[in-house]
Amino acid sequence: MHPYRTHTCAELRQDHVDQSVKLSGWIHRKRDHGGVLFIDLRDTHGLTQCVVDEGSPLLAQFENIRTESVVTVTGTVRTRPGETQNANMPTGDIELYIEALDVQGAAEVIPFQVAEDDGVGEEMRLKYRYLDLRREKMQKNIRLRNDVIFEMRKRMRAQDFQEFQTPILTASSPEGARDYLVPSRLHAGKFYALPQAPQQFKQMLMVSGFDKYFQIAPCFRDEDGRADRLAEFYQLDIEMSFVTQEDVFNTIQPVIEGIFEQFNDFTGTPHKIEWGEHIRYEDAMLKYGSDKPDLRNPLEIVDVTEVFARDDVEFKAFKGTIEKGGVVRAIRAPKVSDQSRKFFDKLNSWAQSEGAPGLGYVVFKDGEGAGPIAKFIPAAAQEELKKISGAEEGDAVFFICNKEKPAAKFAGLARDAICSALPEGHEAAREKGVFKFAWIIDFPMYERDEHTGEVDFSHNPFSMPQGGMDDLENKDPEAIYAFQYDAICNGFELCSGAIRNHKADIMEKAFSIAGYDKSVLEDKFGGMLNAFQYGAPPHGGCAFGIDRIIMLLADEPNLREVYAFVMNGQYEDQMMSAPSDITPEQLKDLHIKLDMPKAKIKEQAA
RNA sequence: GCGGGCGUAGCUCAGCUGGUUAGAGCGCCGCCCUGUCACGGCGGAGGUCGCGAGUUCAAAUCUCGUCGCUCGCGCCA
Structure with missing residues (x-):
């Protein structure tokens, strides 16, 4: 017989009953009933229940082996007694009666549970990644x-x-x-x-x-x-x-x-x-406020600068920004007039948490526009707003006003926030059970740095x-x-x-x-x-x-x-201790002298 | 570099507006249990409440600082 195993822990079935077999794996769980002891033995393929029967001399030995120890067990496959068969396990019809035990690698007390999700934090999981990787997920x-x-x-x-x-x-x-x-x-x-x-x-x-x-x-x-x-x-x-x-x-x-x-x-x-x-990139930035939009979100952004620029609209906060070259973007959220005040308030405080003054909106219900800023928008302007945004009775329109780039970006965030705020099953809620792909094309070759005014490659040079060559010689870089x-x-x-x-x-x-x-x-x-x-x-x-x-x-x-092995958010590997100090000899070999920041020097001296 | 959240037992967390000896679940150790599969029962050990300072008669709790983790911003052609 092979020294370690004749089968994997997922293999044994009724066909193997009465055969003498050998399994190796980790002790997943132990259930000690005093007289009889059950071991769930685990390898990467699955689990097999093994039994140490009453009176077995191995009973005492097994009581001293902790879970997650690696063992090799030899024994006979038997059908489980009628009612004890486990339909949830592929190997649940049989069990292995253990006749011999080899401890290949005993385990200390483990720092967190492998057999179940105990909610252990990422820091622990990464430090003991080899244990974390044993988990089913x-x-x-x-x-x-x-x-x-x-x-x-x-x-x-x-x-x-x-x-x-x-x-x-x-x-x-x-x-x-x-x-x-x-x-x-x-x-x-x-x-x-x-x-x-x-x-x-x-x-x-x-x-x-x-x-x-x-x-x-x-x-x-x-x-x-x-x-x-x-x-x-x-x-x-x-x-x-x-x-x-x-x-x-x-x-x-x-x-x-x-x-x-x-x-x-x-x-x-x-x-x-x-x-x-x-x-097209430009369309994505306008319609979705992002060059990687989530297309499961049906909401779209439109430009309504012209509405707020009208003489009869008196919303000064937006007007001032428009005069300085800003734009107003709008997101129509269908069928939300029946949402509670909380829905709108939550979105407003979300906007504030993102550093915006708020998230203005107009709700169209009972034949007119309502909401905090509706009074600044006369009926005729509201009609134009509806036309551009496609809003109908029962819908709301949210507004974002800023310079074009930040407005587009924030509208994109708002688009996601509004969609996420919608209740489950709402017609504009984020679609489920779908991977929605698209190619974003026609990226600009260059962009101008807002602060320096200089032109640089916007993506791949x-x-x-x-x-x-014709475009490069004759067109505005942007x-x-x-x-x-x-x-x-x-x-x-x-x-x-x-x-x-x-x-x-x-x-x-x-x-x-x-x-x-x-x-x-x-x-x-x-x-x-x-x-x-x-x-x-x-x-x-x-x-x-x-x-x-x-x-x-x-x-x-x-x-x-x-990833099997991966660094933490600060790009440190706590398991391997990387990055790490190196010896003066190594530095000398590399012709390098360290010039440490003062704070670090103090820290290391302390 | 900046902002939000978190930091209490090996792990995950509770501990309200300050007030006896800081708790729970899981894990661990011991005992009991012949059929469980998240086995069950009884008992036990285990804590510098991240660290430092301050306020107070009294601090896990309030204040300031600091460190660590995490999410995000900046950054990532």
């Missing part, structure tokens, strides 16, 4: 992650993509997020950077003639965390040659749709997959401007669009991509508009620029956030729930 999530990545590889290969590995130690780039830096021992004072994405490498693979590239690519960004943002994360990174934007969509969309369809009911609730029409796109789903940005700029002269021009000298371009992107001198194909691609896909499928609010 994490085992499932990690298996989902594994399955999703496997499917990605399968589906990409089926479309003739080749998988690559690109360097982890590479060069720092001046654009985008902060890089994680790695000092070079051999080159004093110089640093490698961990890639924020394999952007330049995949583009150079296109120059090399590899038509279709993909990678399950690790990416690193040294910026502060969020629930959906980590220092290191993985992307399904894709690049293709001789393609248009639509070709990229048509290639990758079936891969993503297929994966979502395959795992849509992972949570136990089936989800539909709906991919909407492309949305390697994107092709839609009008090519009016130039890029072949730059995102894929969104349920309020998450799942993917970002572009048709790249593969012409060195256009790239030079594009960078010069953003204020980057040719020397900067050559210094920082020289490798790629050189490559473009020797026959570069038109190409483009995108990258999907794998972790966010798994978050959505598993309906987890936090990225840390879909």
Whole structure:
């Protein structure tokens, strides 16, 4: 017999009755009845009830083994007596009568419960991640992650993509997020950077003639965390040659749709997959106040600046802002006139908690407009308001007034807040059981910094401007669009991509508009620029956030729930003690002297 | 860098406007129990109330500071 197991803990059935078998696993639960003792033995596959029968010499031994110890048990499979069969367990018809016990790894008292959800905090879970990962939910999530990545590889290969590995130690780039830096021992004072994405490498693979590239690519960004943002994360990174934007969509969309369809009911609730029409960036910002709108929310934003600019409207708070170049945005909430005062008050205090003066509104009921600011809007203006917003009797319209950018953004937040405030089952409540996707297209190439007034790339500097060199030379930078796109789903940005700029002269021009000298371009992107001198194909691609896909499928609010090992919100790993101090010898090797902030020095001395 | 929330037993939490010896559930230890599957019963151990200062006759409770965690803003092409 095998030294550890003949079967897994999920395998034994009636067919195995009377067989002598061996199982290994963790003691999930012990139920000690004095005479007879039940052990639920667990491995990654499942649970099997094992029995230490009355009079067994093993009884005393088992009483001293704590839960979560690893044991190997040998015994005979038996049918459970009639009424004690457990229909909730796949192995519930049988049990293993233990005849021999080997303790492989005894467990100390565990710091939190594995067998049940005891609500333990994240700090504990991360510190003892190996215990946390034993729990059923994490085992499932990690298996989902594994399955999703496997499917990605399968589906990409089926479309003739080749998988690559690109360097982890590479060069720092001046654009985008902060890089994680790695000092070079051999080159004093110089640093490698961990890639924020394999952007330049995949583009150079296109120059090399590899038509279709993909990678399950690790990416690193040294910026502060969020629930959906980590220092290191993985992307399904894709690049293709001789393609248009639509070709990229048509290639990758079936891969993503297929994966979502395959795992849509992972949570136990089936989800539909709906991919909407492309949305232009500007339309998204106006209609949804976000470039990653949650399309399950049916509410839309409209511009009603002209209504509040009318001479007969006397709402001074908005008028003053409009005169300074501001705008008024409105959100129609259907059928809410019967909502209590509390509904409106709650939204108002939500707005105040976000730093706004409040959230003004008009309710149309009993044939007229009501609410705190209705009296400033005469009937004729109210009619115009209804026309623009589509509001009808019984609806309310909420207002946001500010300069255009903050107004759009706050309207987007309000749109979500209003939708969330609606009661379950309301016609405008957030749709359930659906993954709603769309491509956001036509991102602007440049944007002007509000404070400095300077023009900079608004997204990826390697994107092709839609009008090519002609646009760069003749258009106002802010009016130039890029072949730059995102894929969104349920309020998450799942993917970002572009048709790249593969012409060195256009790239030079594009960078010069953003204020980057040719020397900067050559210094920082020289490798790629050189490559473009020797026959570069038109190409483009995108990258999907794998972790966010798994978050959505598993309906987890936090990225840390879909990673085996992960750092906390401050990007520390309490389990491995990273980051950590290094020895003076290591520093010397790297030619580095620390220049610590004063507060830290004091703290360490204390 | 900034803001909100939290910090009491190994874990999760309760402890109201200050007032005897700071509680519960789970876990742990001991005893009892032949069929449970979140087994059950009895008993027990376990606390610098994050830390520091202040107010007070009296502080887990009020005030200030500080540290930690978490969510968000900034940031993240």
